Every structure is written in C-alpha cells, then in structure tokens.
Amino acid sequence: MEMGTPGRSRIMTGINGLDEMSMGGIPEGNQVLLAGAAGTGKTLLSFEMLYRNAKLNVPGTFVSLEEGRDSIIQNAGGAFSYFDDIDDIIHSSRILIQEQTGISGFKSKENWQSFLAGINKIVQSNKSRLLVIDSISSLRASEDDDRVFTRYVDLMTETFRNMGVTSIITMESESPVSKDQTGLYGTFMFDGIIWLNQVDMNGSMQYLVRIVKMRKTAHRVESMPYEITPRGFNIFK
Ligand SMILES: Nc1ncnc2c1ncn2[C@@H]1O[C@H](COP(=O)(O)OP(=O)(O)OP(=O)(O)O)[C@@H](O)[C@H]1O
Numbered sequence: 179m180e181m182g183t184p185g186r187s188r189i190m191t192g193i194n195g196l197d198e199m200s201m202g203g204i205p206e207g208n209q210v211l212l213a214g215a216a217g218t219g220k221t222l223l224s225f226e227m228l229y230r231n232a233k234l235n236v237p238g239t240f241v242s243l244e245e246g247r248d249s250i251i252q253n254a255g256g257a258f259s260y261f262d263d264i265d266d267i268i269h270s271s272r273i274l275i276q277e278q279t280g281i282s283g284f285k286s287k288e289n290w291q292s293f294l295a296g297i298n299k300i301v302q303s304n305k306s307r308l309l310v311i312d313s314i315s316s317l318r319a320s321e322d323d324d325r326v327f328t329r330y331v332d333l334m335t336e337t338f339r340n341m342g343v344t345s346i347i348t349m350e351s352e353s354p355v356s357k358d359q360t361g362l363y364g365t366f367m368f369d370g371i372i373w374l375n376q377v378d379m380n381g382s383m384q385y386l387v388r389i390v391k392m393r394k395t396a397h398r399v400e401s402m403p404y405e406i407t408p409r410g411f412n413i414f415k
C-alpha cells in the first residue's frame with residue numbers, strides 16, 4: 179500500500195492514532211526503536227502492530243527475548259479481549275512467534291551473527307514484512323560492555339536493513355536517547371524512535387507516546403496521550 183510520500187511504501191502500524199502521527203505509517207525498511215519504561219506497553223503495542231498487519235494479510239514475526247511464547251499469546255489475548263482470532267492468525271502463520279529467552283550478554287560475535295541468521299530464516303519462512311524484537315534490554319550485559327552492546331545493536335539493524343524487513347526493536351528505558359539509560363553510544367543505527375512514557379498528571383498516571391524521530395517521512399513531534407483498551411491501543415488526537 180502506498181501512502182504519504184509518493185512512491186514510497188509504508189508499513190501501517192494499524193494502531194489507532196499512530197499512523198496519523200507518522201503521516202501514513204512507518205516507511206518500509208525502517209529500523210525502529212520502541213523505547214519505554216517498564217509497563218508502558220512495549221510488548222502489547224508491538225504485538226498489536228503485528229496483529230493489525232496480519233489482519234491485512236501482511237505477515238510478521240515476533241521474536242521474544244524475555245517472555246515465553248505461551249505467555250506472550252496469553253497476555254495479548256487477555257489484554258485485548260476483542261481480538262478473538264489471535265489463535266487463527268498464529269495457526270495460519272501470519273504471525274510467527276519465536277521464543278529465544280535466556281540470552282544474557284554476548285558469548286561471542288559468532289553467536290550473535292548466528293542468532294541473526296536464525297531470525298532471517300524465520301522471517302523468510304512466512305515472508306514477514308514486519309519484525310518485532312522484544313526486547314534487547316536483556317542483551318545489555320553490563321555497563322562496561324556498552325561499546326560492545328552498541329556494536330551488536332548496530333549489527334542487528336544492519337542485518338535487518340539488508341533483509342529489507344521493517345523492524346520494531348523494543349527496549350526498556352526511561353529515556354530514548356540518554357546513554358546511561360539506553361546503554362547505546364548514539365541512536366544512529368535506528369531510522370525511527372518511538373518513545374512511551376508515563377507522567378504524573380495531578381496524581382493520576384498518564385501514558386504518553388512521542389515519535390522522537392522517523393526517517394523518510396514527516397511526522398508529528400508532540401507527545402500524545404494513549405490508553406490500552408480491550409480493543410487495542412488508543413492514541414488521543
Ligand atoms: N490483561 C490485561 N488487561 C488490561 N491491561 C493489561 C493487561 N495486561 C497488561 N495490561 C496493561 O499493559 C501494561 C503492560 O503492557 P506490556 O507488558 O506491553 O508493557 P511493557 O512495556 O512491555 O512492560 P515490560 O517492561 O514489563 O516489558 C500493564 O502495565 C497494564 O497497564
């Protein structure tokens with residue numbers, strides 16, 4: 179589907195309000211960091227993007243580095259009770275869910291490359307156009323290794339870019355750009371950054387989403403409030 183800039187195809191997020199914020203979806207092939215504090219909805223938001231795309235017959239892959247496969251499916255089904263066809267979609271391989279837990283730290287560059295090669299195989303197997311990695315936080319072994327961490331994240335985005343797949347890479351972080359928070363020496367390797375945040379508004383907590391950057395498209399720069407509902411995410415306009 180072509181939208182926004184003429185001639186450039188987009189991956190719609192399908193999230194109510196988010197495609198408007200990015201003027202028609204994520205430019206296809208972009209590598210997007212989805213950063214946010216604990217519990218802001220990174221896993222659910224990225225799952226919903228895959229779900230919305232699957233409904234349009236755009237296949238995707240969810241690689242979980244933290245939670246087990248069953249837990250992902252159960253949580254998504256529990257939070258989004260109106261999505262009554264998740265099981266069908268998974269059975270039809272429009273969403274592949276790969277559990278790759280227990281990766282902490284980097285044993286070696288070769289291990290990391292073979293992990294990425296494995297993802298490539300999975301992505302090819304259902305011709306995924308959207309790939310979620312949830313999350314890379316556990317790959318940050320220690321602050322001493324942040325240079326290595328940065329190189330490995332760079333290698334990951336480079337690999338996905340060469341694959342031509344659009345990716346959403348989640349990370350637990352209180353800030354989308356601070357080195358202390360992300361462990362990354364710069365965010366140059368990402369084409370886009372979406373930031374989920376929680377703020378105290380006179381005693382009640384409010385979720386906010388902001389597109390910090392998105393290459394190859396104009397986008398809104400404001401923080402927009404959102405809620406997580408049984409019908410999916412809702413970003414208020
Ligand atoms: N079954 C549910 N019903 C309603 N809301 C839910 C349900 N499950 C999760 N949520 C909401 O979604 C939020 C967590 O979403 P999610 O797990 O996607 O966040 P996360 O950013 O991935 O968290 P983490 O940092 O733990 O990985 C919860 O804080 C809660 O508000």
Ligand SMILES: [Mg+2]
Nearest residue numbers: 220221222312
């Ligand atoms: Mg999560």
